[in-house]
Amino acid sequence: MVTGSFWAHEPLGEYAPLRGFHQTDAVVIGGGFTGITTALWLCRAGLRVVLLEGETLACGASSRCAGMLSVTDRFMLKRLEQQRGSAVAEAYIRSRRAAFGAIRSLARETEELEWQDADACLLADGKGFDLSAEAELLRRGGTAADELQGGSAPLPARQILAVRDMAHIHPMKYFACLTRMALRHGLTIHEHSRVVAVETNLAQTPEGAVKAPFLIIATGYPIINVPGWYFLRLSQRRRYLAAAQGSVGENMFYDGRGRFALRGIHGGILAQMDGGMVGERRENSGHRRWQQWLGRYLGEPSFRHEGIETFSADGLPYIGVYSSKTPNLFVATGYGGKGLLGSMTAAQLISARVLGLAADSDFVFSGQRRGYAVTAAEAATTLAMAGRYAGGVLHPFAPRCPHMGCKLVYSRERRVWECPCHGSRFDGIGHLLSAPATEPAIIRRRH
Numbered sequence: 001m002v003t004g005s006f007w008a009h010e011p012l013g014e015y016a017p018l019r020g021f022h023q024t025d026a027v028v029i030g031g032g033f034t035g036i037t038t039a040l041w042l043c044r045a046g047l048r049v050v051l052l053e054g055e056t057l058a059c060g061a062s063s064r065c066a067g068m069l070s071v072t073d074r075f076m077l078k079r080l081e082q083q084r085g086s087a088v089a090e091a092y093i094r095s096r097r098a099a100f101g102a103i104r105s106l107a108r109e110t111e112e113l114e115w116q117d118a119d120a121c122l123l124a125d126g127k128g129f130d131l132s133a134e135a136e137l138l139r140r141g142g143t144a145a146d147e148l149q150g151g152s153a154p155l156p157a158r159q160i161l162a163v164r165d166m167a168h169i170h171p172m173k174y175f176a177c178l179t180r181m182a183l184r185h186g187l188t189i190h191e192h193s194r195v196v197a198v199e200t201n202l203a204q205t206p207e208g209a210v211k212a213p214f215l216i217i218a219t220g221y222p223i224i225n226v227p228g229w230y231f232l233r234l235s236q237r238r239r240y241l242a243a244a245q246g247s248v249g250e251n252m253f254y255d256g257r258g259r260f261a262l263r264g265i266h267g268g269i270l271a272q273m274d275g276g277m278v279g280e281r282r283e284n285s286g287h288r289r290w291q292q293w294l295g296r297y298l299g300e301p302s303f304r305h306e307g308i309e310t311f312s313a314d315g316l317p318y319i320g321v322y323s324s325k326t327p328n329l330f331v332a333t334g335y336g337g338k339g340l341l342g343s344m345t346a347a348q349l350i351s352a353r354v355l356g357l358a359a360d361s362d363f364v365f366s367g368q369r370r371g372y373a374v375t376a377a378e379a380a381t382t383l384a385m386a387g388r389y390a391g392g393v394l395h396p397f398a399p400r401c402p403h404m405g406c407k408l409v410y411s412r413e414r415r416v417w418e419c420p421c422h423g424s425r426f427d428g429i430g431h432l433l434s435a436p437a438t439e440p441a442i443i444r445r446r447h
């Protein structure tokens, strides 16, 4: 498994670590799509912004991204409407459209994102999908969609919902473009500056601190447990990415249940697939499924790697104030594999709130949202996480995750320690690889 990014792109630059005490208008913690887009939006609004990245820019999920942009990527709108009402479902689609429009405007401004218009084809592999209801909701939210027969897809499908006028891009050229624009608007970036503590209006790194009226946590999985309690509502899942020879044309193809997706690229095919929860003991089953699927439909891949993505309990991201008690502390997380549009929505909503403006989809994404019915699958996930947590706490000798004390699991294939509760990862000797932990793990014995 390759660990680098699939995408060739210009260097993103190198930025000195934070040292000493500083004051500014806003601090963004995390340098992935969420951090850089939100920082750009705040800079454009005239704020002085400091971005603190624990490693290097785009070292997390963002460098794994397949570059697919679609208002919807699975059959979930009807369920959303049933659980939270049509106002929420329509506002959700409108917000996704607004994010899509903002990225398209950037693509027109710079002409370098390799923007390719495409339809997003959602594949229904069996009964139980109401394509007409999904299409109707999309239309009400301002997006054209048509039902097609399954035979026209490169993968087996009984029916297809073609969401019109979507696109795919080169995600890292987009990232480089956001970074350049943000620097031009005065953004200050510090790499190798992991935030180890957040207090009211203050972010601390091992060698420095920045004070600001507004703090934005854009670390993928949030690094603060309380308030907010996001660790009870989020999970981290692997996502595999592979390139293979072949052609699927210009359109994008999504499994209607959210398990895999395909797009064309430079005469080949780029495929992504869900790989199960981080720290899962039966990790090879996800990998095996992935290999079988690749072999069956795409042949031998020329490239493959994996990334980690954060999922919310109800399938919608959490974007907005961290908790009702922290009006100046913000969070954006839980995109569930849809972070290109999600991070743009985060930039739009958070910058509006910082500027004191009302945003009409605040209530859709609020981390304090209530009133949706938890499905059996979500309840099972939460219970499984609770079980893993308890197992970790009760095990007396295993290495522990410094985040909340869960027992770490060693992945021999990847040579990393992983937390099965919340997804933090550490290398073989305990150096921190990814959030929510902010410190290294103490590994006492060799495995």
Ligand SMILES: Cc1cc2nc3c(=O)[nH]c(=O)nc-3n(C[C@H](O)[C@H](O)[C@H](O)COP(=O)(O)OP(=O)(O)OC[C@H]3O[C@@H](n4cnc5c(N)ncnc54)[C@H](O)[C@@H]3O)c2cc1C
Residues within 6 Å of the ligand: 029, 030, 031, 032, 033, 034, 035, 052, 053, 054, 055, 056, 057, 058, 059, 060, 061, 062, 063, 064, 065, 066, 067, 068, 069, 193, 194, 195, 196, 218, 219, 220, 223, 238, 239, 240, 241, 272, 306, 307, 308, 309, 332, 333, 335, 336, 337, 338, 339, 340, 341, 342, 343, 434, 435, 437, 438
């Ligand atoms: C294989 C794969 C394919 C995907 N394909 C698509 C796609 O086609 N379309 C789409 O829309 N989405 C896709 N996604 C999802 C998308 O890439 C993510 O949702 C998005 O990149 C998340 O961005 P982020 O900034 O929130 O998180 P990240 O990119 O993970 O960034 C978080 C950053 O925070 C930093 N950090 C963590 N802790 C700290 C700390 N304590 N102090 C300072 N910094 C810290 C990390 O180092 C990291 O750089 C894909 C994801 C994967 C894994």
